[in-house]
Amino acid sequence: MTRYIIQRLIYMVITMFLIATLTFFLMKFLPGTPLSAADKLSDEQQAVVLEKYGLNDPVPVQYFNYMVNLAQGDLGISFQFDNREVTTIIMERIGPSVQLGFQAMIIGTIIGMLLGLVSAIYHNGIMDYTSTFLAVLGQSIPSFVFAGLLQFYIGVKFGWLPVALWEGWEYTILPTISLAIFPIAIAARFMRTEMLEVMGSDYIVTARAKGVNKVGVVFKHGLRNALIPLITVLGPLAVGLMTGTLVIENIFAVPGIGEQFVKAINMNDFPIIMGTTLLIAFLFIFIILVIDLLYGVIDPRIRLAEGE
């Protein structure tokens, strides 16, 4: 087991290195310079500033310098927020995004799984149709439409919750709900499909034949087996949500990292683009590792196969 994890960690470092390299060169294809007043400055004036930030060097030299700094854990300083360290900016902005993403995932998974279970248990009943309908709706309507409606009705019309801004826990409720819609839909659909499949399999039929009641079968035997495909999807989705979403953050004026990332790309703020990409990549790889380990916990057959 330990050997397996160490092996995976080594792969992780290699993957990160490849991602960093690819991103670095792709980034250099972005048009223009990071200068914010490039529309006003003459070529010579621009050159003086670019020189200061080492952007006049040949790209391979820049790449080498960046990788050397990266290896020492230095992500550099931002161009758009002069002199502010990339690490500081990411730390400031990741908090709200992680909080919202986490809350949305918890709510989304619980509600989604319940809906899926209900659908599976009352297959082809009215409950099934209702929850399937809701799931399709949740998956197909863009989250900003929900967000806009929630903001207007709950925030402005009824005044139950704050319209937007980021000043306390009650400010997280509406954005959390808006973000949770998608995981709810995904979780419900997967849960339903998997549960239906599992419930039709031989060992469930055997369990039922032995006299275990329906609820017992569902929770003890069905749920566990249906979880495997679910966490495969939900893991990466969680990373996606926790690293911020431009639209929801803008609508609720949340100081998160999603908006920051998009802006950095528009402004050619190379160090921020690199820093954020690496962070997201790391989280993805990490969560995939966690999921692989979880498979073993949930399903002993996978543990055995890997133990060879």
Place this chain on the structure above:
Amino acid sequence: MKKTNWLLLVLALVLSMFLAACSGGSDDTSNSTDDADSEETTETEDTSGEEGEASGEQVLNITDSAEIPTMDASLATDAVAFQWLGSTTDGLYRLGENAQPEPGIAKDHEVSEDGLTWTFNLREDAVWSNGDPVTANDFVYAWQRAVNPDTGSEYGPYMMGGVIKNAQAVVDGDVPVEELGVTADGDYTLVVELEKPVPYFESLTTFGTFLPLNQAFVEEHGDQYALEADTLLSNGPFVLTEWNHGEGWTLEKNQDYWDAENVQLETINVKVVKETSTAVNLYDTGEIDRTGLSAEFVDQYRTSDEFKVEEEPVLFYLKMNQENEVLGNVNARKAIQMVIDRQSMVDVILNNGSIPSVGHVPQNFTKHPETEEDFRELNGDLIETNVEQAKELWATAKEELGMDTVELGYLGGDSEVAMNMDAYIKDQLEQLEGLTVNVQSVPFKERLQRDENMEYDIQNSGWGPDYIDPNTFLNMFVTDGGNNKTGYSSEEYDGLIEKANTELAQEPVERFETFLEAEKILIQDDAVLAPLYQRAVAQLWKPYVKGVITQPMGPDYTYKYAYIEGK
């Protein structure tokens, strides 16, 4: 909680009526108490002038569209940074009412006969928020820092190069930074030597890049200077007391400000809100006191008393690349100028109070030094929309070029509004027979790069002023000017701009008239640009916010004299 807010609002409104009636002043919200009011108004106007009475909590709640990129005056380049630098720091002068410079750290100044040496007398009662006095050396240090290549400033070289003696040489590394033409004569006299007479230098000194810096403080904090609320200093009306990056910031009145008695606001709370609909919702629930409106909201609020349109001196126009065979023909360019219906464009597509542009100097920007007439009014409409004449000019151009059909690329922005507008303009241009316009919508940086390399035929472009003088718009199009990039080159035009900035630099009237003439050549005779519109922003302001001054350059708003009345 929301219910109480509502009650408070209603209470506040009722109260404000009484207060308005009591204090008189020049507000128009209290039209229900006509009789008693009008009498008092006339009385109070004589005694207190326009100044209203501040009442209630002096807190202003507003939003800004982005996080402050930097609070370091040498590095600032954008509107958000200049706004909050301007609110916390006084330069030599600051822009007051009607964009007139008023004393800041400088009490007054003398200009030498040749216009090359400006001597500023500084007030001795100005202090930084750490207690240090504001001295002439703070300006010397700040300006040297701004042009020092090690600082990496973008606006330092841009604003000071060619203006302050040796600035360009320092930027190029030819002379040491100490050679910059700015020296302290004692603690309270600042002597500035210029490269050439600069008639608008006084308005330049209000600009963010020219703000003073406390050398000891800046050097003590090094790389960390101005990154957080506690690593920056203020000498202006407000102090930045809290700065939550990305979320918002708080300014409090600076009790040690030399002019503190004229500052009434106690607190300004600023939140970062990017989405217009969100800001409108926050405004409607009373969380904020001002919101911008995008086109889709304008119709909904147009009739509200709180609706205001603020005109900005920012121009948008089509640049035409004269290296293109067709666009090198002046008749073709004139046809393009004439065929576009600007009125419908601003009414339907922008719908925010923007006005059709008819020259290359905005209206309400500069006035004739003697007659006080507006530049735009004096030069009038240099172009008009006339489709018939445009078609004739186009036919002539095609004949001259020996072409039947013409295909032109069109470079535009990638925002929704920009794409709508470009589609409209394409449609207008294609009224010219045989013309096909291929619109390409690209991100801002991409457009800049293509502009730089002149890889475009027609380009939708814009320009905002850096100082209050026609020169900031007109000197763009001198031969090989850094922002020309149209291939336009006219000896006559170059001569006029050159003359205005050298021999006429000290003759305000003739200089102004030279600019009038130059604009006619640029737009009317040579048709270098096809003017589109002058930008305005539509906003909602709560009626209890008074005394905010809108500025044409630098900080968008001056909050120094703002106050809350009868909230």
